[in-house]
Amino acid sequence: MRYFFHIGYHGQAYSGWQKLPGIISIQEVLETTLSRVLKAPITINGCGRTDAQVHASQFFFHADLTVPEDVDLLFRLNKGLPSDIAIFDILPVEGTPHARLDAIQRSYDYFIHTYKDPFLHSGSALYLGKRLDLQLMKRAAALLTQYNDYRAFCVSPDKYRTTICTVSRAQLFTNEAGDRVRFHISANRFLGKMIRIIMHRLLQVGDGSMSLHEFEQYLIDRVPPKTIRPAYPQGLYLSRVVYPFLDLPRRTEFSTVFGPSESYWREVLL
Known part of the structure; x- marks a missing residue:
């Protein structure tokens, strides 16, 4: 199932969104936490690539996941993530919309x-x-x-x-x-x-x-x-x-x- 994740982050401690060797990125922290919670390697796709020390009060990424019924993913992720990254919503979506390519x-x-x-x-x-x-x-x-x-x-x-x-x-x-x-x-x-x-x-x-x-x-x-x-x-x-299918107010x-x-x-x- 494809999910869209509605998140926000304070970027001061990170070298930007994109995962690259030798740096601490938002993407890497999220993928590591998701993989640990779901006990499987997870790759995510973000809606853009913010630079080092740049923030996001609204950001989306998508991932294809199998979430066990007994796992409260929103709670587990927020508990496992550092305080400067927050998950606001996890939204199941129909088909295969893309967090970056489908943004208008x-x-x-x-x-x-x-x-x-x-x-x-x-x-x-x-x-x-x-x-x-x-x-x-x-x-x-x-x-x-x-x-x-x-x-x-x-x-x-x-x-x-x-x-x-x-x-x-x-x-x-x-x-x-x-x-x-x-x-x-x-x-x-x-x-x-x-x-x-x-x-x-x-x-x-x-x-x-x-x-x-x-x-x-x-x-x-x-x-x-x-x-x-x-x-x-x-x-x-x-x-x-x-x-076209999603327009959420920012937090x-x-x-x-x-x-x-x-x-x-x-x-x-x-």
Whole structure:
């Protein structure tokens, strides 16, 4: 039987999702725990590949399993997994849907705080004392839905068959004090480090080191710069994955970095 697993994780201690030799990955920890509980080798397929130290407040993987009737798999997995990985739901599915290939939309949130806070340091990116023009950043973010080739916003663009991405939403939020920023982006697909590269350039627009024209020129010319600097990884969350057959709300209450409620964040207006 094929199962979809709805999970979340704090990625600070891991070298990303993908299992590779010599590193500690989310995938390896999950496969090891599943195999131990079910007493059989288990291979899983994730909905994407988050980078080292990147988090997910919503993530899905699928696996083909035979689960004994007397095994409470949700309880056993959560008991056996480390505290920074949580299983929210285990969903049996008909046929052979694929966690990565069948996703039709993914959303990410990137969090910034501009003051030192020991309770945010591993779940939000610190840009200490940054004075950001949020309205200008908002104007730059609004350009993202008007273009669809992100060749200049990824690492190693030549390895992709295409660098076309359809960005359906790009929003900028702040808290009442104006010292925290949240960038939200949704698209049908993303390229390597694309969001962190976009975020770094939005920050450059915000602090005045890049003009709005220069930002847009990357979208128009599609020429990657010689040096690419992504924003810090710990501010990034995969926050929503949607399928034609599955659209679950995210468990934002599991992450204090999202704020005590959605009303904590106010969209930046032009």
